Amino acid sequence: MEVDYLFQIGENIIYPMHGAGIIKAVEEKEILGEKQQCFVIKMTIGNVQITIPKDKISNSSIRPVTNIIDLKHIIHIFQHGKTDELLPWRQRYKVNTDKVKTGKILECAEVVRDLLRMKEENALNTSEKEMLNNTHQFLMSELGLIKGITENQIKSFS
DSSP, X not given: OBOSSXXXXXXXXXXXXXXXXXXXXXXXXXXXXXXXXXXXXXXXXTTOEEEEEGGGGGGTTOEEOOOHHHHHHHHHHHHHOOOOOOOOHHHHHHHHHHHHHHOXXXXXXXXXXXXXXXXXXXOOOHHHHHHXXXXXXXXXXXXTTSTTOOHHHHHTTO
């Protein structure tokens, strides 16, 4: 059953700030007195279920899982890309939060890369440690769904 031009029931998706999930169903829900078709998404992290009205899906930044061809480019950037200039931690935190909110795997990989590099220098505060853990978990949840990915490719993000 076709759910939307992008998503079908059973399809894996990525939801920014939440990680990987699967479209479980389309249900009719009453929202503010109006019946709407909604996607029911089962997230892989935290055993959470999210319901999003179908007409809000395009503004939610939900996207399909990255493919293996794009992943090879992302691995190269992750391993060889330059870390952004060091900013005061509050500005850095905002820049990194904005990147994670885009839901783009490359942006998340850059945040993980930069925070891992800073962690090696013991330069992370508590908020950034939490951001690193969460963003790394989101990234790993997507990597586990990419068709054709090897264990070595997954390990390159650790």
